[in-house]
Amino acid sequence: MEMLTEERDNVVIITLQEERLDAHNSGELKSQLLSLFEDGKVNIIVDLGAVRFIDSSGLGALVSGFKNASAQEGKLKLAALQNQVKSMFELTRLHRVFEIFPSNEDALNSFQQA
Amino acid sequence: MGNKLEMDITVPNQTHYLGLIGKIGENIAYTLKNFNNNREELAYHINLVLTEAMANAIKHANNNDPDKEVHISINVTDNKLYIRVYDQGQGFDISQKNQLQPDPLEGHGRGIFLIHALMDSVTYTSCENGNVLEMVRSLDSGARPQSEGETETGADQE
Numbered sequence: 001m002e003m004l005t006e007e008r009d010n011v012v013i014i015t016l017q018e019e020r021l022d023a024h025n026s027g028e029l030k031s032q033l034l035s036l037f038e039d040g041k042v043n044i045i046v047d048l049g050a051v052r053f054i055d056s057s058g059l060g061a062l063v064s065g066f067k068n069a070s071a072q073e074g075k076l077k078l079a080a081l082q083n084q085v086k087s088m089f090e091l092t093r094l095h096r097v098f099e100i101f102p103s104n105e106d107a108l109n110s111f112q113q114a
Numbered sequence: 115m116g117n118k119l120e121m122d123i124t125v126p127n128q129t130h131y132l133g134l135i136g137k138i139g140e141n142i143a144y145t146l147k148n149f150n151n152n153r154e155e156l157a158y159h160i161n162l163v164l165t166e167a168m169a170n171a172i173k174h175a176n177n178n179d180p181d182k183e184v185h186i187s188i189n190v191t192d193n194k195l196y197i198r199v200y201d202q203g204q205g206f207d208i209s210q211k212n213q214l215q216p217d218p219l220e221g222h223g224r225g226i227f228l229i230h231a232l233m234d235s236v237t238y239t240s241c242e243n244g245n246v247l248e249m250v251r252s253l254d255s256g257a258r259p260q261s262e263g264e265t266e267t268g269a270d271q272e
C-alpha cells in the first residue's frame with residue numbers, strides 16, 4: 001500500500017495514496033498503525049483524500065487504530081473524506097466515533113487546541 | 115430499449131482481484147439506460163457489495179486457498195440487478211445477527227450488514243461445489259431499503 005508518513009508537532013500524519021482501502025490492502029494500514037503505537041506515537045491523522053472507495057475491512061482497520069490510540073491516551077483523527085467514503089461512515093454510524101476534519105491542517109489544529 | 119446484460123467472470127481466489135471486479139460493477143452502473151436516480155451512488159454500492167461478497171468468499175468460504183476460484187455472475191434485466199457470487203467452500207455466516215447494525219467500535223462484522231443495507235434481497239444457498247450469495251436490487255426509482263429492518267433474507271434462492 002502506498003502511503004506517506006510525516007510527523008508534525010508530535011502528530012503523525014498518514015496520507016494514503018491509494019484509490020481503494022479494502023480487504024486487499026487494509027491489513028497494511030493496520031500494521032503501520034500498530035508499528036506507530038509500539039513506538040509510542042499515539043496521536044495520528046489519517047488523510048483519506050485520495051481514497052474514493054472504502055469497504056468494511058478498511059473501516060475495520062481505522063476502528064482498530066482508533067481503539068488502540070484511545071487505549072494509550074492518544075487520538076486517531078480523519079481528514080479529507082470524499083463524499084461517497086463519508087457516506088459509508090454515516091451508514092455504519094462511524095461518523096459519530098471519529099473526529100472528521102476537512103483537511104490535515106484542520107485536524108492538526110484540533111490537536112494543538114486540545 | 116431496456117437494459118439487458120449478462121456477465122460471467124471467474125477469478126482466482128485472491129483479494130488482488132477485488133478492485134478489478136469492483137470497477138466492472140461501477141461501470142455497469144454508468145451504462146444503465148433509463149436510470150434516473152443517483153448514478154454515482156449506485157456505482158459505489160455495486161462496487162461495495164461485489165467487494166464485500168468476494169472478500170467473504172475468498173477469506174471465509176474458500177479459506178484463502180489459492181487453488182480455489184470465485185465465480186461472479188451479473189445480470190441486469192429491465193428493472194432489476196442480480197449479482198451472484200459463487201464460492202467453493204463451506205460457506206460463511208449471514209445469519210440474522212450479522213444483518214444488524216454492528217457496534218460502531220467493533221473492528222469487524224460490517225460486511226454482511228452493508229450488503230443487506232444496500233440490496234433489496236440477499237440469499238445464501240448451497241449449490242454444486244459450494245455456495246452462492248445472491249443479491250438483488252431494483253433499479254426502479256423510489257425508496258430502497260436503508261436499514262436491516264427493511265431488508266429481507268431467506269434460506270431459499272429466488
